Amino acid sequence: MENKITSGIWFVFIGLILLLHNLHVIDFNLWAVFKYWPLLIIIVGINLMVQKRTYGPYVKIGSNLVLLAWVLYVGITSKSSSWQESIFTQRTENYNDEGDSAAYANTVSVPFEENYKEAKFEFNGGAGTFDFQSNPSDDLITANSPDKYMGLNLVTDHVGDKHTITLNAKRIGKKSKKNIETVNLNLQPNTLWDIELNYGAATLSGDISHLGFKKLEINTGASTMELKLGTPKIALSKITIETGASTIHLKIPKEAAIMVTHSSVLSSNSFEGFETNSKGLAMTKDYDKAANKYEINVEGAANTFTISRY
Structure with a gap:
């Protein structure tokens, strides 16, 4: 009792x-x-x-x-x-933020070139609603905010055939946080990605099933995420989730090989279609024999983490 x-x-x-x-x-x-x-x-x-x-x-x-x-x-x-923004402060101070909205726009993009075989994408955002897609386009990345009070700042760098992109999204006006419009982002599927998502009390959703990535790192708190993934495009795609008081839902194809390790506290986990589901470890059938696979690690407290199959 x-x-x-x-x-x-x-x-x-x-x-x-x-x-x-x-x-x-x-x-x-x-x-x-x-x-x-x-x-x-x-x-x-x-x-x-x-x-x-x-x-x-x-x-x-x-x-x-x-x-x-x-x-x-x-x-x-x-x-x-301000814990939603504190983990991003060190990053945003170095990205040409001059204390006003001059460095921020409502639409940003980077043209795609055939030699961009790999790209690293880092997203830093506070409260908001964000939608991620992975549709073919003429751009390596595009981001658009229909909300004039949500600013986007894009910093790029490239060495050889690898492109590094940092996208910062933040409120640039004093408008109430209610009824915030969705920020739309699209990543080029013909590039292999290394993705890091850092955001606060936000809602993040989307379909990146066409995207191939080596690493997907998610750092968040008190948020909601629902992402649709495709089958892994390379031998090992790593997903790392560090979050608190959040709801995370990943949709993954039934044929995808997945291993999940989790050490979250006071959390609820639900893994559909897993053959092994013991304390701290869940694994799909024939994971060790699969050519391409997902390796997922979840850490945090008071979370709801769900994997569903389609």
Whole structure:
């Protein structure tokens, strides 16, 4: 019974923190407390030691409340108060952001050339709605924001046949965050990609099933993502997800070979069509024999991670 009480306390705490942050009542730096996640192991150990003791329920509830009070203190008093943008600050300071909207536009693009065999794409964004596609076009990448209050800043570099692109998306006006229009992005499918997505309390969706990539890295918090992937185009495509209090849904073809390792805390995972699904590891049939495969690693806390097959 006391286990349900302590779990309920955690979920109520996380829900209240996210609600108050989104309503701008508090500024909570979630990332500042992530590095202390081993404290959860200590709490679990305490719970096990006092299990079945007469005073056990009081110790469990008391220790969890003390930890949550400390988490609240660290999250609110950390120097970087806007946790959705704090992980991107170091990146955006170097990208010709002069403190106004001069470096930002509503439409940006990079022309595609046949010698661009590989490309690295880094996306940095805060709150917003983003749609990713992978349709053939004359551009290596295009991004368009119908919302005049959402600015896009594109930085490019290339050496030989490899192109590096950094796209920053941020609010450039004081318009309310309600009814934000979708930012549309398209990546050239005739290029092999290395993708890094860094964003805050946003909604990200799309169809990149035509895209081949070596690595897809997702760093986010309190967000929603739904992406449709295709079969892996190379021997090993790695997907790394580090997130907190988020909902992640990946749609992957039934014939794709997949291995998932996960060490998330207080999270819910659902993997459709997997032959092996033990604690911390899930694997599809004949994964080791497949020529091309996905390797997925998930870390974080209070997430809902789902893989469905089509």
